[in-house]
Amino acid sequence: FLVQALALLALTIAQHLLASLEDMPMMLRRANTVDPAKPRKPRSTEGREEAKAAAVMTMEEWKKKQEGMDKKWPAPAYMSNPHEGGHTCYRDETYEITTRWMAETKISYRPHAKAPGSKSHVRYEKYSKAKTVGEALKLGSWPADWCWDYERGFIKVHGPVRDEPLDSSKITNEDETTDVDKAIWRWYLRELAKRHELTIEDLKGGCASESLIMRAHRLLAQREARRILKEAEKAKRKITGEEVLSILRKWSFGKNSNRVNVTPENQEWVWSDTLGLLRDRIGDIHLTPPTKTYPEVIACLNKYLHDRIPPEMKMFRWTSINLNCNYAAKQHRDANNFGPSFIQAFGDFEDGCLNYWPEDDKYSDKEDKLKEADSLKLQLKDGLCLFNGNCSHSVDSFKGERYSVVFFCVRCFNEAPEECKAQLRSVGTLYPEPDADRYALLRPPRGYANKKEVEAKYKKKQSHKFYPCSKMDKADSPAAYPLLTISDRIAREWVTAKAGKAGAIVKVKGRKEAVPKKGAASQEKKAQAKAKSKAKAKAKADSPKGKASGGGADKAAAKSTPARKEKKEQLVTPGKTTKRAADTQDAAAAKKKTN
Numbered sequence: 240f241l242v243q244a245l246a247l248l249a250l251t252i253a254q255h256l257l258a259s260l261e262d263m264p265m266m267l268r269r270a271n272t273v274d275p276a277k278p279r280k281p282r283s284t285e286g287r288e289e290a291k292a293a294a295v296m297t298m299e300e301w302k303k304k305q306e307g308m309d310k311k312w313p314a315p316a317y318m319s320n321p322h323e324g325g326h327t328c329y330r331d332e333t334y335e336i337t338t339r340w341m342a343e344t345k346i347s348y349r350p351h352a353k354a355p356g357s358k359s360h361v362r363y364e365k366y367s368k369a370k371t372v373g374e375a376l377k378l379g380s381w382p383a384d385w386c387w388d389y390e391r392g393f394i395k396v397h398g399p400v401r402d403e404p405l406d407s408s409k410i411t412n413e414d415e416t417t418d419v420d421k422a423i424w425r426w427y428l429r430e431l432a433k434r435h436e437l438t439i440e441d442l443k444g445g446c447a448s449e450s451l452i453m454r455a456h457r458l459l460a461q462r463e464a465r466r467i468l469k470e471a472e473k474a475k476r477k478i479t480g481e482e483v484l485s486i487l488r489k490w491s492f493g494k495n496s497n498r499v500n501v502t503p504e505n506q507e508w509v510w511s512d513t514l515g516l517l518r519d520r521i522g523d524i525h526l527t528p529p530t531k532t533y534p535e536v537i538a539c540l541n542k543y544l545h546d547r548i549p550p551e552m553k554m555f556r557w558t559s560i561n562l563n564c565n566y567a568a569k570q571h572r573d574a575n576n577f578g579p580s581f582i583q584a585f586g587d588f589e590d591g592c593l594n595y596w597p598e599d600d601k602y603s604d605k606e607d608k609l610k611e612a613d614s615l616k617l618q619l620k621d622g623l624c625l626f627n628g629n630c631s632h633s634v635d636s637f638k639g640e641r642y643s644v645v646f647f648c649v650r651c652f653n654e655a656p657e658e659c660k661a662q663l664r665s666v667g668t669l670y671p672e673p674d675a676d677r678y679a680l681l682r683p684p685r686g687y688a689n690k691k692e693v694e695a696k697y698k699k700k701q702s703h704k705f706y707p708c709s710k711m712d713k714a715d716s717p718a719a720y721p722l723l724t725i726s727d728r729i730a731r732e733w734v735t736a737k738a739g740k741a742g743a744i745v746k747v748k749g750r751k752e753a754v755p756k757k758g759a760a761s762q763e764k765k766a767q768a769k770a771k772s773k774a775k776a777k778a779k780a781d782s783p784k785g786k787a788s789g790g791g792a793d794k795a796a797a798k799s800t801p802a803r804k805e806k807k808e809q810l811v812t813p814g815k816t817t818k819r820a821a822d823t824q825d826a827a828a829a830k831k832k833t834n
Contacts, residue, residue, distance in 0.1 A: 245638035269371040269499035304351050312349040314392040327433065329386045332450055336396075337385050338404035338427055342373030342417040352393040372419050382426040382706045404450050431455045448493065450529070456491035457533055463489055464539040477546040478539060480708065481786050486539060492564045501568040509566045514540075515559030515663060518575070518651050541667035544581060544646055547623055547711040552704070554679055555581065555625070556671035558652050558663065561645040567591065567636045570609075570613050572601065573647070578677040580628045580647035584619035591637030593617045597702035599630040600686030615703070619643065622707040626790040630684055646676075680704075 296304075317332045323679045348367035362379055369375035375385070388394045404427075431451055432442055442454055449457070467482045492510035495500075497520075498711050502509050514537045518524045530537060540560055547554060556578070573580070584591065596614045609631055616635075617624050626632070628647060653673050660670050682700035 257809065259801040269302070288377060294360060296351070296355055298355060300689050301351060301355050308349060308352075309392075312352075312392045312395070314390060318390055329390065329430075331452065333386050333390055335404070336431075337382060337389060338423055338450060338451075339401040340372045340385070340396070340419065340423070341399065342371065342376075342419040344372045344400055346372060346375065347397065348388070348394045349393045352388070373417065376419055376422060378646045382423050404452070427451060449491075449536075453491040453493070456489055457529070457536075459535045459670060460486050460489040460491075464533075464535040466510070468535060468539055468542065471542070476548075477712065478543045479712070480543075480583075480585060483540065483543055483644070484642065487562065487564070487585060487644075488804075490536070490562065492562065500571040501566075503567060503569050506566075509568075510564035511566075512562045513559055514562065515557075515668065516649050516652065516655055516659060517559060518649060523826065524651050524655050524659070526662060531662070537668075538666040540644060540646075544623075545667060547706070549704075549706055549711075552625060552680055555579070556648040556669050556675060557581070558647055558655070558668065559646075561643075561647065563643045563645070565641055567634040568632075570594070570631055570633035572599070572631050575650050577648045577650045577652060577671075578675065578679070579625050579681045580645055581623055581625055582619055582643060582644045582645045583623050586640040586642050588637045588639030588641040590635050591618075591620075591639075591641050592635045593619050593624070593626075594633045594635065595626055595703065596631040597627065598684045598686060600684040601629075602686050617703075617705060622705055622709075623711060624706075625681065625704040627681055627702070657659060710725060 315332070317330060322328075322330060322436050346369070348363075348369070350367070351364070352367070353363040362384075366375050366378035366380035366384070369378050369380070372385070385394065389396075404423060405416075428442060428451065432438060435456075437455060437458055441458055442451060464486050467478060467486070471482075472476050490512075494508045495511040496508040498509055498511055501511075512529060513527050514530050514533075515526065516524065517527050537560060557580075557834060582593070593616070596613055597615060598613060599609060617626075620641075628645075634643075648671055652671055652675075664670055678700070679698075681702060681704070685704065739802050
């Protein structure tokens with residue numbers, strides 16, 4: 240009986256242990272589990288005795304020398320933040336600092352920082368005499384040593400350092416690079432690939448303006464967007480706000496110094512990127528480099544909007560997406576926007592409302608003259624807002640982590656190359672038609688001069704629309720969703736300049752499909768209206784009332800009587816050209832020239 244009781248107790252304990260093992264995080268289980276097929280390599284003891292013999296002091300002497308050193312040589316402040324990974328999984332902040340070092344960067348080492356009796360003590364005693372990074376490399380210290388020592392406060396940096404990490408793609412003369420530059424570049428490339436489970440070739444294939452760490456994080460955002468798209472399509476569900484936030488957190492934002500109109504005072508740049516169509520300062524209209532490099536990111540954001548566009552706003556069109564991170568935009572107007580914009584904020588933050596002047600028609604040139612009483616406060620993390628970006632707006636200061644996504648249309652959308660339009664459509668962008676009306680969804684601002692005129696012309700339209708997340712997340716997707724799914728659009732090959740022309744054929748997952756012709760939708764509407772008008776005229780002619788008055792056929796015959804034909808012929812008879820005919824010919828020639 241005692242043996243049976245002990246066996247039952249052992250079985251119960253084993254079941255509890257198995258249950259706790261299942262709840263253990265994958266990373267922890269992987270770290271504490273030894274693969275029987277690949278036994279852990281025992282730590283080498285080679286050189287240990289030599290290291291003990293080479294020690295320059297005893298352990299007691301070393302401990303006395305360490306008194307008060309932790310206060311004199313503290314670790315960086317960011318080391319107190321929580322961090323996943325082992326002691327050799329260095330922080331992003333450390334990478335950002337060490338990759339800016341140069342051969343001439345002056346440094347100083349903490350005296351006797353490592354305990355005697357180990358090989359690292361012998362190495363440290365040798366290279367800690369260095370006064371520059373170049374000397375440290377020559378004395379046997381490597382980039383991995385610099386990261387380890389810096390995170391523990393063993394190194395102090397006195398400068399100079401680079402403003403940005405070294406970019407090997409921009410080096411034109413290899414003779415200008417030092418041994419330190421080459422060592423940092425090779426090591427950093429391997430570290431990032433290993434840390435993020437990427438290949439070195441992946442890291443080398445980024446945009447021209449990207450740093451290595453920026454490229455790595457954007458690849459992670461791309462991978463996350465691809466996963467979200469597959470899961471959403473498989474489950475036939477909407478993309479959630481939490482999933483968009485996870486992409487934005489992984490995305491590495493660039494330092495944008497070109498957006499002077501939104502940059503807060505006493506600040507030279509903001510974290511901001513644009514995906515989609517853009518006109519640069521020299522007037523060139525093109526897709527931004529990240530649009531082509533990370534198509535799943537823009538496709539995921541597009542699908543999020545597709546899933547939530549209200550039925551009354553199904554005609555909303557856009558060409559670009561603006562991504563913003565952790566800055567409160569100062570009061571400004573988006574002068575290059577066409578029509579309204581959809582905007583939403585994401586993240587864990589307080590305050591940070593959008594201040595919006597819906598009646599600002601630029602009548603007052605200086606925005607500081609606008610009255611605060613005329614503005615609206617909108618909390619964008621609570622829902623989607625459709626507003627006029629041409630009107631003055633700003634963002635309140637906030638606490639926490641704040642991202643915003645803005646879907647907008649550039650003013651030059653009609654001038655963009657056809658291949659750019661095709662590429663945007665391939666990732667789910669609803670590109671505007673050539674004859675788009677900028678006030679189709681929202682009325683223009685009433686302003687302070689033509690208020691009555693606007694009110695009379697746009698009685699039923701509003702200055703903005705706000706759609707709470709609580710309603711939009713539950714509502715069904717609109718019927719205006721594109722016929723091609725996002726996965727089909729991404730599978731479409733990037734269209735070349737030749738294939739991007741109207742009526743060209745491209746392949747989508749093995750099937751052929753025509754690129755929409757310019758203004759196809761508007762031409763189709765005109766054809767439908769013409770057919771409807773003909774059908775209405777025929778029905779009227781065939782009615783008893785129409786037959787009593789001679790019918791449509793009789794009226795048509797009357798319009799083309801022999802007398803009228805003879806008169807028409809006289810107008811174009813050679814040698815007898817009248818003034819009316821000459822005017823008609825001149826007008827036709829002028830119209831042809833204009834076209």
